[in-house]
Amino acid sequence: MKLKRTLTMALATSLLFVACNSAASPSPSSAPPSTPPASTAPASAGTSSAPASVAPSALPVDPAEAVIPNVEANAEITFWTFYLSPTFDQYIKDTIARFEGTYPGVKVTWADHQATFQDDLKNAFAAGNAPDVINLSVSEGWVSDYATKNLLLNLDDKVPQAVKDIYFPGLWKEQLVDGKNYQFPWYQGLNIELINKRLFEKAGLDPANFPKTIDGIPDLCKTLKEKASTVCDIRLTVNDLISQMVYEGNVKPISDDGKTFTFDSPEAVAWLQTYVDMVKAGTVDNTALTTTDDRTGLLLFSAGQAPFYATGPNLIRDVKANNAQLYADLATAPAPLGKSNVTGKGLMSISVKADTKFPNASMALAQFFTNPRSMVAFAKQVSIYPSSPEAFKDPFFSSAPAAIEDSARPLAGGIIATYADIVPTIPKKADVNQIVLKAIESALFGDNPVPAQQALTDAVKQANELIK
């Protein structure tokens, strides 16, 4: 009996251990290939190690950082971040301590939420105890999701113009809702392709000739399949397909008055047809194509199974931690441009809840974390990039990169300056996205796929019904 019990317990425990480790993997948000791919928060909780060298982040208090006026005396505010603990605990704590020194009397309570961030936040809003200051993803559309429900503070008429001017103009306006801004742009990512040189060489391809535009991807995948017997690890942004259509296909998704969807235009059909042709040719991994989790692709790439993977330089460390041999065989290339010719949009931001008791203190904290000084300190710890031109004047960004994950650093300021959100506000976005997803799946898969034009036209009809 004892042996049986021990054996059972040992096996069960080991399985549970595996489960817990897997479940602890970040469940990152994602961005379309033509938008910033570094959609995963920079923390490496669960799957990989912390950055190789964590720079000290404690900076002395500088009164010049107090740029938000009329901060409420003795304000006590709460701050939630997404996937930053434990790797960046010290940085966050140091920055909060510096903030409290800069704005004496304000107290900050910080909490980091991870896989359940969205559920926790919705529940907190429902219960009336949402945090005052919230780290929200721009690339996943969280800012617009909450702002359209009137849960976030409109910053346009509350933040002094001089403070707005600190940020890249495209980032300050990166997720407007009805023309109003609800976020301070925080850390940014760069869009690059990680390339498995070994698979490219096997296919007789040169990583240096990676396509500059997405038009070149189908031929690249065809060659890789024929000569290296591998398929491409491309992902549709299933949580925000309209955004992907706009950046990649230059599709106009909705009429100017916002009352009629138009994503069945020739541009949209051409965009979808590209994917239909790749699926039909069997040159893409269908599971990775429609997964909600961009870690699926990263895991395949890290295992040496995928020839390339669109991501941010910050995730190269995952490859380094999981597959040292692949890290040695790694090349990078700028991500191909879509037909919109816009390189991408912002990644992370900090917002303030609409009904906070301490709006000025909350805005002060959001601004403080996103100011050039705080951002440079953060960028020295991990390959993320600041949201203000001033930060890029720091010698750190012009220094020669030592490792491949830093190779994009000297170019980052110029690239981020071009970021813009070119996607208009989409009413009932989650429902419309679900309709578009089903339409795309019906065109891509099944025994009798629906023609791309018909699939999108049917989807437009359904979506228009929703907003009647």
Place this chain on the structure above:
Amino acid sequence: MTRRFRATPYLFLFPAVALIGVFVVYPIVAVIYYSFTDYDIVRPPVWIGLGNYAKVFADKTFWLALTHSVIYLVVTPILITLSIGLAIVVNRKLRGITIYRALYFVPAVSGSIAIGLSWRFLFDRTGFINSILQSLGIIHEPIQWLATPSLVLPIAMLLTIWAGIGYYSVIFLAGLQNIPEELYDAARIDGCNDLQKHWHVSLPGLRPQIVFVGVISSLAALKVFDEIYVLTNKTGGILDSGVTMVFYLWRQAFQLQHAGYAAAIAIVLLALTLVFSMVNVRLLERQDADR
């Protein structure tokens, strides 16, 4: 003669009643209320009457999910058959049989998420099954198992069967060990072979367990969620090929934030499971009457 009020019994009852009230009764009442509202979790619910129910019955995906849940019930007879077979196999006095029994029971004590993830890795494009098939020369290109709509539900059902066999076979094993050995001796004297012996003795003897397992496994099949959630990586499968009732309910509530609509789906699911519970009660009553 007047009856004196005694507070003591009520005081003893209070903790249990309070717990049931808070964690069972209140949620059920709340779900019934929300099913008549437009509710997105973050903003207060708005009363819309029967709107959600009208939408449920006109919703093609709901019917697809219901169809999938009904198809999923196929796991029940397969589970019963295989579990009885396994129970008969391990109901022998063989050397090391307790180790086998423990091993078969491992899936029952393992987390469903862990099992689901393991199976997802098995069926990945680069997973174990494709590797084996390729190395044997049976296939030349990996099969994209979980990206093939017609395979998602069968794979999930296979997982449920694999994970459930150990648990249910323990129930049948206990039943088998309660059948008097004399009945098998009598069957042998009457000329039964091994198969006939189990057909005429074991199966009638296991009738209470078969009814019990049939009911609980069919209820579990109707409420399947974990397998679909993990195997399809929260998507429900391409073209909703793996979407079941509970998964659809979850998607509506937590992905699309239609908590009111999800509540209406939950009430419909509750009605279905009530039907199964009533069947359960009837079967048990008939069984008692037969004794």
